[in-house]
Amino acid sequence: MRSITTPISDDVIRELKVGEPVLLSGIMVTGRDAAHKWMIETFIKQTHEPKEGDLQVYEELKRLLNGSIIYHCGPVVSGLDTKDYKFVAAGPTTSIREEPYQADVMKHFNVKGVIGKGGMGPKTLKGCQEVPFVYFHAIGGAASYIAQSVQKVLGVYKMEFGVPEAMWVIEVRDFPVVVTMDAHGGSQHAVIDDNSKKVLDALLAQPY
Amino acid sequence: MRDLTNDILELIRRTSSSLPKDVEERLRAAVEKEAPGSAARGALETILKNIELSRANSTPICQDTGTPIFHVYYPEVCCSTRKIREQIRAALAEATQRSYMRPNAVDAIYDNNTGDNLGGDDFPYIHFEEVEAGQPLTIELMLKGGGCENVGRQYSLPDNHLGAGRDMAGVRKVVLDAVQKAQGLGCAPGVLGVAIGGNRGTSYTKSKEVLFDQLGTRNEDPKLAALEERLTSEANQMGIGPMGFGGQTTVIDTKITGLHRLPASYFVSVSYMCWAYRRRKMTVWEDRVEYD
The missing domain is CATH 3.30.360 (Dihydrodipicolinate Reductase; domain 2)
Incomplete structure (x- = not known):
């Protein structure tokens, strides 16, 4: 099985094809609903004024995300009182909610991969080809298992979003994923959706 | 007291760290149905490892x-x-x-x-x-x-788009539509809780309440029992599979309950429960x- 460590080059991204299992290592950042909305509104579309400290976070995120990965994850974290953070459970959340934002975020910060579950839509797939980046599918619900690949919590931004929605900077080792959207227009999700729709239509045409 | x-x-x-036995047994049986080396089998194997690890460590x-x-x-x-x-x-x-x-x-x-x-x-x-x-x-x-809660659906019959009328044939159509639309987003393989009738509120509530029952037990009404089995079997023909990776097992069981409704209303509510049941x-x- 192929192992990839962040930061990832465009060449490696273009080598990856739908269906390939990969072990990911290195530094990545979690981000989900509140984080994506905030990044778009504050830095990309700039429809909202940055709040206190936002510009500094922005500079650090630019450095951290360049060539790296965004993980759609709202973890269970222990050590909140002492700030000796540890990921206790950390599976992927459903990615499609970030469909309006994802491609623009990836392009803006030059992010090379997104990890989530359930796949994403046409706008993100187009972004995969243009930026380029790929979509890595993790096993939904396998939270204790995936938490074991998280070696260290290096820091956290935007704690005001709450523990699940904050942006956690983590170092992982051998995080198991499968490529389900690649930088060549391939999407396993689109294929399964089309095929299952054909079966559904045939089932609906049958008499009761 | x-x-x-x-x-x-x-x-x-x-509840958070130890999956019930009946659910785990169904997932173990599902592994054997997937081809060795397939993404679907890999997903189920990871799920089973995770179940054991969570139970051993008291982690979610x-x-x-x-x-x-x-x-x-x-x-x-x-x-x-x-x-x-x-x-x-x-x-x-x-x-x-x-x-x-x-x-x-x-x-x-x-x-x-x-x-x-x-x-x-x-x-x-x-x-x-x-x-x-x-x-x-x-x-x-x-x-x-929340992932599986988000893919739940409620239909008001008749549904012209799906050609679903106010009868068991119509119920079958909308439930299968809900499974196809859910794809892998609700963390398949899942369990379907279905309520037929009621108002918008009670219909959704009851579709969740049936999920407290053991897997494999059938509704006492033979008409609903037959539909439960048929829906599970037909859902699995769609090839969505574990995590939506493609494969044999999309739904591990279906539970249906019938309620009384107003003459004007005919709601069908589908609650989707993820494998982490x-x-x-x-x-x-x-x-x-x-x-x-």
């Missing part, structure tokens, strides 16, 4: 520890429901502190997370029901994650508390 806070805390720990099976749904059955002349409610809430806050639960209660207007899983009067959701005197006090807990029960006897 004695204080049950610690016993309820134990119920929460077990899924990081989305879900909406806590408590059903309390209390015998006549026994308990103060107000005190039970207080104890459930105290236990939930402590479970969150101990990382059995993720802080999951977010104010929808101001976006702030309360941090302790307590939000207003309805988070957690607690349903009380009185049973006969002499019966033990029992508390059931279900944790239902967390439900547990505690029974309070005079001298001990028993967990299922």
Whole structure:
């Protein structure tokens, strides 16, 4: 099985094809609903004024995300009182909610991969080809298992979003994923959706 | 009545970290149906490893520890429901502190997370029901994650688009449509809870309540029992598979309940439960508390 460590080059991204299992290592950042909305509104579309400290976070995120990965994850974290953070459970959340934002975020910060579950839509797939980046599918619900690949919590931004929605900077080792959207227009999700729709239509045409 | 806070805390720990046996057995059986080396098989193998690890370490099976749904059955002349409610809430806050639960209660207007899983009067959701005197006090807990909650659907029949009329044939069509639309987003393989009839509120509530039942038991009405089996079988023909990776097992069981409806309404509600189907029960006897 192929192992990839962040930061990832465009060449490696273009080598990856739908269906390939990969072990990911290195530094990545979690981000989900509140984080994506905030990044778009504050830095990309700039429809909202940055709040206190936002510009500094922005500079650090630019450095951290360049060539790296965004993980759609709202973890269970222990050590909140002492700030000796540890990921206790950390599976992927459903990615499609970030469909309006994802491609623009990836392009803006030059992010090379997104990890989530359930796949994403046409706008993100187009972004995969243009930026380029790929979509890595993790096993939904396998939270204790995936938490074991998280070696260290290096820091956290935007704690005001709450523990699940904050942006956690983590170092992982051998995080198991499968490529389900690649930088060549391939999407396993689109294929399964089309095929299952054909079966559904045939089932609906049958008499009761 | 004695204080049950610690016993309820134990119920929460077990529910979050230890998948019920009937669910685990179905997942183990599903592995054998997938081709060696396939992504579907790999997903199920990872799921099984995760189930064992969570149980051994008392860590949440899924990081989305879900909406806590408590059903309390209390015998006549026994308990103060107000005190039970207080104890459930105290236990939930402590479970969150101990990382059995993720802080999951977010104010929808101001976006702030309360941090302790307590939000207003309805988070957690607690349903009380009185049973006969002499019966033990029992508390059931279900944790239902947001991913699968988001793919639940409610249909108002007739549905012209799907050609679904107000009969069992129409019910079959809309439920299959819900499975196709869910794809892998609800963390397949899942379980379908279906309520036919009721109003918008009761229909959704009952579609979740049937998920407290054991897997494999069929509705007493042969008409509904047949539809339960048929829906599971037909859902699995769609090839969505574990995590939507393609494969043989998309749905591991279907539970249907029928309600009364108004002449004007015919609702069909589908609640999708992910593979991380967390439900547990505690029974309070005079001298001990028993967990299922």
